[in-house]
Amino acid sequence: MTQIKFLIRPCLQKGESLSSFIQRTAEMNGIHPYDIWRLFRYADKNPQVDYSHQINSFPINIFNLQKFANSIGVEPCEMEATTFMPVIRKYTTNELVLSSSLRFLNGMLSNYLKFCPACLRSNPYYRLIWQIAELKCCHEHKKAFIEKCPGCGKKIPVLRANSIVGLCPWCGSNLCNSLETAFQIDDQQNRIFEDWDYLLSCDNPQITVINGSFDEGQFLAIKLLYIMSGSNDNLSFNKLHPCDLNKTRVDTLIQIARDSCTKQKNIHLSTVLTTLRSVRISLIDFTKITPPEAFINSLLDKSQTMSKQYSCRAPWCTSYNKPGSLQRTGTSTKRRSDGTHLNYFLYCACCGIEYAIVHGTGHLVERGYFIQLAWGKVKQLSTPGTSISEIAILANSTNDKVLRCVIFLYANGLISKPTNIQVPDKPDLATLYQYFNCSAKEVWQQLHLSYNEHLFYSFLPETRLLKLRNLQKNRLSDAENEELLSRLKDAIKLLSKNNEPISLKSVCKALNMHPKTLKARGFYHYITEARQEQRENLLLQKSVDLKQSADTVVKELENNDIKVTNSLVYELLGVNRTSVNRTMPEVIEHITGTVKCAKIRQKPIYKSK
Incomplete structure (x- = not known):
């Protein structure tokens, strides 16, 4: 193929976006922006407004940057700097991951043009940083970004066939004439600007690196959890800094760090930025952090329950x-x-x-209440000559609670023998043996012990620990397992009947039970199978409904003498063809066949016209 060279080659401006540079190049050479897109397109993907925003975010799937750079006489790395590729490369160097890198930035970039009229008046080109959704103003002029045309009020696509920098592609209005609004820049907006300024610079180091046996994503998750734990050597889940992240995102970080995900998962850029902003650590400082081996070992210990x-x-x-x-x-x-x-x-x-x-x-x-009441109050108030009633008044508690606290403290060797109540001097071995082998209530009744004696033996560390260890070892009988399984199946049936999503969380909520209880009984697979069956049934029903709706839409178009096309049918159905094809290819086949038949029926009509 003959190498393309443009007659007029404009210079790249500082911070310019690729869409802006394409528009300026097209205008100077007397062609349309989409003509340039067609010349350097990938995989025969024709230019479309719907995904024109990808030109700036991640163009390598739709636009050949290297060939365009050669044709304009610019270094490929300089051309890449007109896109968000430097951001993605700070995230990963893995080519396989790069091919699906749009998910890292999903929701963080605007699909339409935002602009600062003052910037356009001084230097007429679009800045790449304007496309960042969370950035609300121009830091140079302290003005809020404009998101609509001042003339027609429509949102402006990133790149359209007739786009010209500074003009609305819909009505031709001059964008420099937009009404400007002052913006009070706060610390949050300053931090957002600093973060993206760092990410967009090609000279700054990566935020992810390969460390030993960990890949980039795994080590990034480890570093994030390290700063969330306060940079402590041992991971403590209950002391993790909240970082404005929901529990699902934190759990995902732990799974990625431990490499225990059943499917490939990636850390979204918003997770990184939210975490760093919450703990007030800059991106440059984050790149210098290396978690200690002790922390990594505590995190990777999957047995840490x-x-x-x-x-x-x-x-x-x-x-x-x-x-x-x-x-x-x-x-x-x-x-x-x-x-x-x-x-x-x-x-x-x-x-x-x-x-x-x-x-x-x-x-x-x-x-x-033994820590707060017994140790925190009663121990200090238990002085010789002080009655239980007096201690209760001073501790703002009841007589019975104070009595139990005093006996607990004595039985555990935390105070000397109280003189204001009757308690044994030391445990009787025969009585203690009975408490070891029978329930406390049975022993109390059989041996005719006093209430104080009963409390004394019940609060002895040996007695309490033995009972708790026996409780820990208890397992459900076969009959109880069958009963629990029956309740589980009934809960799943009820969720299915009410068209509620079947998941571990919803089932546990219906049973009022912790997930680990079901796991210990080996009942997880019942929920997994039911969820899969529900999903298949929902897809089947949705497939039938879409087919019927498509037939109705085609029939109405024919009755109104409107030309039937695939794109029009999908638009009226309100569905995306690509997403439908991913889950219900039979629907695509049905719509294609129906539209084809309709076109054959309409052909004589349009020929006569």
Whole structure:
């Protein structure tokens, strides 16, 4: 093929977008912008307004940048700087990932032109940075961006067949005459500008790098989780900085870091920027961060369950603030009197204090009052000669709670023997043995113990730990498993009947049960199968509905003597052909056949006209 050379070759301006440069080149050489697009198109993809914004964002699938650079006498790297390719290359160097890089920027770039009239008056060309959706103003002139034509009020496509820089392609109005509005630039807009200025510069280093056995995406996820954890050596999930990210995004980061995704997942650029802005770390500082090996090991430890993420809160315990000292006993959901829900239950393997995790917040709370009341108040108030009633008044509590706290403190060796109540001097081995092998209530009744004696034996660390360990080992019987499975199937049927999405979350909500309970019983596959069946049924029904709607649309067009075309049918149906073809190719085949038959019937009519 003969190499194309333009007679007039304009110079690239600082920060100019590719669409702007194409328009200026076309105008100077007396041709249309789409003529240039056709000359350098990829894979016979004809120019279209619908995806003209990709010219600036990711043109390598639709426009041959290198050939265009050669024809205009510009270095390919300079031409690439007129697009968002430098941003993507800071993200990855993997060619396979590059081929689908639009997903990294999805939703972050505007599909239509935004402009600053003052900039156009001083230097008539479109800046690439104007296409960033979250940037609302011009930092040079402190004016809000204009998003519509001042004449016709329409949004302006990034590139149209008759586009000329500074003029509306719809009505020809001069965009420089737009009414300008002052904009108060705040810290948020300054940070957005700084971030994108860094990303668009070809000279700045990558934000992702290959480190040892980790690929770019995996190591990026590790770095983000490291700064979210406060740059600590050990990962603690309950102490992760919120960073304005929802739980799903955080879970995705953990999966990518551990390389445990069932499907290829990529970290969206907005996740990176949101995280860094929340913890006030610049992109340049982020590139210099290297997580320590201790943090990486704690993150990659897939056996790190919920119990290993929390630590005992009892100040007298030898495992105080030591992660991994808690053991799980159950995962069912329980509602407290204050309305909060607890859905994960643990105990300390050293002192026996019981805990639970508050659903939705992840906060660890004590199931009782021994830390806050017994240790925090009663211990300081328990002086010789002070009665239980007096302590209760000072502690703002009830007599029974204070009595239980005093006996708990004594049984655990935290105070000396109280003189104001009757308690055993030391445990009786025979009685203690009974508490080990029978329920506390049975022993209390059989041995005719006093209430204080019963509390003393119940609060002994040996007794409490043994009971909790037995609780931890409990498993559902076959009959209970069958009952739970029956409830699970009924919940799935009800969701399907009500046309509600079947998922692990919706099923657990219907059963009022923690996901780990179902996992422990091996019931996950029932939900997976039901979800797949529901999806297939929905697609089948949607396919039937679309076919019927297409037949109706074609019939109405014929009745109104309107020429039937594929594009018109899809437009009236309100669906995208590509997305339909991905999931329901039979619908595309049906519409194509129906339109073809309609064209044959309409041919004599249009010939006569």
